Amino acid sequence: MEFSTVDLMLLTLPETLKGEGEKLMEMSRLIEEERLFRNGSKFRRHSKPRTHEEIQEKRMDQMKKARESAEPLAIAKLIMEIWSPKMRQHAEKVILNKAVQMDYLKESHLRWVFVLEGCCVEEASDFDWVIDDQDEAIIELIWNRFNMKQHFYDTWFHRLWIQRSYDRLKTFLPLLSAEMISRHDLSKFAFSQAVGYTLKWVHNVYNQIWKSACDLHLNNEPHHPQVWKSPTPEEKRKKLECWLTDVCDFRNGCPYGIDINNLDLQSQDFAEPFLQESFLDMVAVEWERKKGQRLDITTRELVYMDDKFLQRYSPVQHQIVHNLIQNIILSDKSWNDITLSEREKKLLSTIPQDRHAVIACQIENQKKAEVARQVKLANEVEKGSSKFSGKPSEEMIQRGHDIAYFITVCRVVTEIWNAKFRQYAEKLLLKKAVSEGFIEEKQVKWVSVFHPPIEDDSEEQIMLDDDLVLQILWEDFNLQKHFSAVNIHRYWVKQSYLRLSQFMKELPEEVIERHDLTKFALSQSLGYTLKFIHEVNYPVWRKACNMHLNCEPHHPEMWSGKHNPEDKQLCLENWLCVQAAGYTYGLDLSTLDFASEDMAKLFLLESLLDMVAVEWERNKGQRPDLTYTELVYMEDRFLARYSPKDKDFILELMSIIRQADKKTNID
Known part of the structure; x- marks a missing residue:
């Protein structure tokens, strides 16, 4: 006789709780409907309006998904919220025995499965009960219907790739014990994690049960950074002591050679054995999920990973892992067989020899x-x-x-070239820009106002040929096209100023002469070239764009409430060069309310000219005979980024400018 899921759930409950169990499925369906509807509403805010039929179709789809996900959610809530601790422990033992039979883990591993249970605080139960004569129902309900067997398989499979990664790399990881590898992620077999992980990764159901399981794993397994960011040294010590209980492998009298008493528990740095395990975890994940599970993969291919994955570490440990990767790649002479183009070889010639292998792998x-x-x-x-x-x-x-190639150029310049060399390259580029007529010599001083000169007394010499730097950046990367585009935009800003300056007497011509000069700085020009010349959306672009919008005072973003008043003032001082006894263009900083989102009038006027110039240049045919009304017309959405007060000011100024057309007609 085949039981329904609800029948199986009720078989695991005493009579006093069967009524609660009967409601679980319907309650879970309603919870899922609400979650899916809420998520749909969140994304709908940013999408185009839908017809009534589309809305109804979407709602029906949400209801269908809610019915499908109600069953796994109901089972998860049964296990974690209705079963007593004693019942949960009994079922857990039944499932783990099944997992041992299936070879997902060994009998000897069971001692490590519950290593984090000391970190879990079970809520007190009014009565601790157990149903110990329904083991077949438990297996059918949890192993099959809930499909926890898939989570166990996934965990076993990941551990397989951890072991394979260790077997390939253990000579480079002398501090990493074989026993630590055999223990890796075993705690994911405990119900405290397995139920939540099954819910999320097998059934794609997001619930607090999943979040609690994930938090338990990340905050207590010491190969994750979250453990080392524990709120207090005492809490970190407790977690490590818990994890290191009953260790078999001792080195120098300490479990895995880790002497907790000699660790700097104030620091967020990993103990190095766990840092190596963390690195190996990333290698295994990449091998398993992104590198085709090829057993014949070269060592250099195996360990290469994008530097963005190392950002989770402190700067010191980031460098340790980076050096480890570099040394492993260098040990694999096959990196010399990577085919590089002539421009790629030139790019490599600008960095130290010991970095060639990693960058060659990155290019590949x-x-x-x-x-x-x-x-x-x-x-x-x-x-x-x-x-x-x-x-x-x-x-x-x-x-x-x-x-x-374009991405690699950006990364080499920003991540490998040191600040002194970047500054040297920038000077070369600006000298070239002056010779090409993109910028005047007297304007160069305004380009790097957000990057003060580097005070470096070192004897380091710039050994590269200037022509090579220009070949890479000016020609191959095509910075010259970006410089040309900025120069053209600045021309239209100047033309807009010449047409409208009579309405903006507070705006000095030198402010217009300085408009967007910081886009010639290397810190911005790389990102802007990548995005607008090469049409590549990459973090280097976003960083450059954020720098421009949040530092240049003619952008409302700089005056935004997301910045604290001190940062706004410092940014404005840098632009004005106040600290260098520069001009303030009649602007008295002491009168500005930096807590407000309202822009200083000087820069609000420049901002309006910027929009007028963009429209004139790109959308109004660059016609020289535009009327004032045609010149200042723009859609209201372009004004939405201003504070209400600033928007009203611009609208009023536009009205005044349009009135000039009527006066001209009368005259």
């Missing part, structure tokens, strides 16, 4: 990723039609390689 991986992205884009355009073979064309390959 970036090219593969970008070509794959071109194929995916083409497939999406054709929507799987027979027009597209699925193989990259020569054009796709070239586009992918170009994008990879």
Whole structure:
């Protein structure tokens, strides 16, 4: 006889709780409906309006998904919220025995499964009960219907790749004990984690049960940074003592060689054995999920990973892991076989020799990723039609390689070149820009107002040929096109000023002469070139854009309430060069309310001119005969970024400017 899921749930409950159990499925369905509807509403705010039929269809789809996810959520809530601790422990033992039979873990591993249970605080129960004669129902309910077997398989499979990664790299990880590897993630087999992980990763249901399980894992397994960011040293000590209980492998009298008494528990740095385990965890995840699970993968391919994944570490430990990766790659001589183009070789020649291997691997991986992205884009355009073979064309390959090169240039300049060399390169670029007529010599002093000169007394010499730097940045990366675009925009800002200066007497001409000069700085020009010249959306662009918008005072973003008043004032002082006895253009900083989002009038006027110039240049045909009304017209949405007071000021000024057309007609 086959039982329904509700029947199976009731078999695991005493009579006094069966009524509560009967309500679980319906309650879970309602919870899921509410969650899905809430999430849909959140995303709908940023999408185009939908028809009534589309709304109804979406609602029906949400209700269907809620019915499907109600069952796993009901089972999870049964286990974690209705079962007593004693019942949960009994069922957990039944499921773990099943897992041992299936070879997902060994009998000897069970001692480590509950290592974090000391970190869990069970709520007191009015009566501790257990149903110990329904083991088959428990297996059917949890192992099969809830499909916890999939979570156990996934955990076993990840641990398999952890072991394979360790077997490949253990000579480079002398502090990492084999026993630590055999223990990796075993706590995920405990119900305190397994129920939540099954709910989220098997059934894609987000619930507090999942969040609690995830928090328990991340905040207590010491190969995760969260443990080392514990609120207090005492709490960190307790977590480590809990995890290190009953260790078999002692080194120098300490478990795994880790002497807690000699650790700086005030620091957020990992104990180094756990840092190595954390690194190995990332290697295994990449090998398992992103690198095709190829057993013949080269060592350099195995350990290479994007530097963004190392941002989770402190600067010191970031460098330790980076050096480890670099040394492992250097040990694999196959990196010399990576095919590089002439421009890529030139780029490598600008960095220290010991960094060549890592950057060569980065270029290789970036090219593969970008070509794959071109194929995916083409497939999406054709929507799987027979027009597209699925193989990259020569054009796709070239586009992918170009994008990879542009990204690598940005990363080499920002991450490997030191500040002194970047400053030297910037001077070369500005000298070139002056010779090309993109900027005047007298304007160069305003380019780096947000980057004061580097005071460096070191004897370090710039050994590279100037022509090589210009070849890479000015020509191959095509900074010259960005400089040209900025120069053209500045021309239209100047033309807008000449037309409208009579309405903006408080705005000095020198402020207009300085408009957007900081976009010629290397810190901004790299990102802007990447985005607008090469059409590549990458973090380097976002960083450059944020710097421009949040530092240049003609942008409302600089005056935003998200910045504290002190930072706003410092930013404005840097732009005005007040600390260098520069001009203030009649602006008295002591009169400004930096707590307000209202812009200083001087920069509000410049901001209006900026919008007028953009519209004139790009959307109004660059016609020289525009009337005042045509010149200042723009859609209201462009004014939404201003504070209410500033928007009213601009609207009033626009009205005054338009009145000049009527006066001209009368005259």
